Amino acid sequence: MTYPLTVEVTDWGTGRHPQVPERGRAVHFSYRTTATAHLPETRVQVAVCAVDSADVVLLCDTVDVYEGVGVPPVETGDSWIGPGAEQGPDLSETARVVLLPDQLLGDGRAGDPKDHDGYVPPRLPTPGDRLSTT
DSSP: OOOSEEEEEEEEEEEEOTTOGGGOEEEEEEEEEEESSOBOOSEEEEEEEEEOTTOBEEEEEEEEEEESSBOOOOEEEEEEEOOOOTTOOOGGGOOEEEEEEEEEESSSOTTOGGGOOSOOOOOOOOTTOBOOOO
């Protein structure tokens, strides 16, 4: 069974984040979501990773790509990851921006161990992890 939501990166680039330019480079990316059927979750979150040419993670963060009920139209959005900490990765080495499934939040608390829904989100990749993209 395939989940009825597709999320794709449509554009990306590195540069100084306009709110904290003194912290160095960040990755700005645009994305598009397309739903093909009703989405039972109220929120869908994906992991966004900047990787180098060898698919080694430079930086990852999460972004909410859907918040609502029902079938959303094709929507576009954009976000930033980074800038990293002062001694963080060199994001100018970014070769690709990769999206990974992260969380499907039905009640706003999925992944909270106190709600006993049985779901534990995957570990977010960390700098230095190598992603298998084949």
